[in-house]
Amino acid sequence: RDMPKGHVMGVPGDTAPLAASGVLSAEGLARIAADTALPPTEVGEDVAVGEYVAARMGREVVDRLVEPLLGGVYAGDAYRISMRAAVPALYQAVRTHPTLTDSVRSLQGGAAARAAAERTTVTGAAASGAFFAGIAGGIGRLPLAVADACRAAGARILTGTPVRGIARTPGGWRITADGEVLDAEAVVLATPAGPAARLLAGPAPAAAAALREAEYASMALVTMAFRRSDLPAAIADGGASGFLVPPVDGRTIKASTFSSNKWAWAGADPELFLLRTSIGRHGDEGDLEREDSELVDASLGDLGEAVGLAARPVAATVTRWEGGLPQYPVGHLARVERIRTAVAALPGLAVCGALYDGVGIPACVASAGKAADAVLAASATPGTDH
Incomplete structure (x- = not known):
């Protein structure tokens, strides 16, 4: 479901909602707390997001929070992706500088400050409250x-x-x-x-x-239509827009979007529900050599494990983007x-x-x-x- 508030690209600024979510172990949560006691870390001209966050908060935060989010955006590896290019606001927030306060010298403080600034910007812009924006009828x-x-x-x-x-x-x-x-x-x-x-x-x-x-990453999108009556509550209750999958879990899919929950206009037939999965990322593109039907079956297997989906789709299509996402x-x-x-x-x-x-x-x-x-x-x- 949605990432707990107070996070910037998976970097937690507030551990209370994170602890309640059960995403991290007790050891992982304790490791986050050590960040505020560490001396400032010099980031220099650039640094990999995963490398920096792991040094401050531990690998579990990277593997279970940062990696899925960055993978969803760039189809890349958090331990290679540039913080300065991919998360410039966080890069600026954590740079050591004589005028920074102690609260911002920690990564957690930097993430919290940046999250607060983003909330202020959204409020000041009189935003509707919707996290996602799009075009009715599809971005096409x-x-x-x-x-x-x-x-x-x-x-x-x-x-x-x-x-x-x-x-x-x-x-x-x-x-x-x-x-x-x-x-x-x-x-x-x-x-x-x-x-x-x-x-x-x-x-x-x-x-x-x-x-x-x-360098570029290739990926495939598997779009499927289901009868609404066949959906489990985890999808049908409308409270979730989808989920991300940490690569450390060893699944085929990297994410799933519940399109009909996310976009009111998705699907002309009110009895049908559209969702999609994404497969492939930089350095992990072997699954893309499989036939379309195999990618559909693999997606259904992972969806069954994640949200209890047992139905077969009434229709499915696979869209492949070879070299579709540049790496940063x-x-x-x-x-x-x-x-x-x-x-x-x-x-x-x-x-x-x-x-x-x-x-x-x-x-x-x-x-x-x-x-x-x-x-x-x-x-x-x-x-x-x-």
């Missing part, structure tokens, strides 16, 4: 709406048209695509690292080299800076996407806005050659 409507708006503004949209190369011209850029050559004042590459590295190998070799260092290891922000510095040396060129500023849709939208601003500013600067 967003790219279609964007495409419609672009067409209405006079843009031309080409699909199924791979770009084979980009090159500088006196007036800007030349794009070689399947079947045609396009000239443009500016180019924004909103592609994963692999295609971006290939396209930038000529005009920006330093950026291409850094892009080739990026220690040093990730330095790599992003190298890429952007090399790209910025070429006016009218920018990059954006999940690799740079966050993997969520809001972060990707913000990344695209930053890229658009950069190429527009270059176009308006006197003395540029396009």
Whole structure:
């Protein structure tokens, strides 16, 4: 169910609700308490989230709280993921600094302070109280709406048209695509690292080299529809939006989302209930080689153990995302800076996407806005050659 309040990406700021949840052992809870007695830990320029939290609060907190949450967001390994890139607010809160109070010199104090700040921000924004935000009818409507708006503004949209190369011209850029050559004042590459590295190998070799260092995780989503009358109370009572699975438990699924509880519009038939599971993470992708039917069966087995689901779905579909989630290891922000510095040396060129500023849709939208601003500013600067 929901993570107890006072937590930041699984790092507990308040142990009272955590103790009541039964998620951690008595030894694990006692280890958390030791954090407040430890001297401040210098985090330096960057540190792995799991490494830092384990040193302060013990591995059980990482394995049973931090790892499932970070795995859900990045499909990665908490012991490799950069705190500075993935949880920047917590990174700033725990950095040792002469002006920090003793309460914030501990990780628990930093998490509590950050959680309080987030609650204040939400309250100040007059939030509705809903933790999840989305689009009625599904997030798949967003790219279609964007495409419609672009067409209405006079843009031309080409699909199924791979770009084979980009090159500088006196007036800007030349794009070689399947079947045609396009000239443009500016180019924004909103592609994963692999295609971006290939396209930038000529005009920006330093950026291409850094892009080739990026790693990605693959995953699969198993979406299933059940008759509501067949559901156990753990799902049907509507009080839970799903659950996360610690990798140390050795299960196939990494998480399950009870879609019909989470989104009021999910499913056109009120007699049916939609839920999904996720499978695969960086360094643990062997299950993705299995057939779709095997992934459905594995999901049902784990759901039966976790919430007592014994029914078969009336329909199921498996969606695979190969190389879908970029990894944010220690040093990730330095790599992003190298890429952007090399790209910025070429006016009218920018990059954006999940690799740079966050993997969520809001972060990707913000990344695209930053890229658009950069190429527009270059176009308006006197003395540029396009």
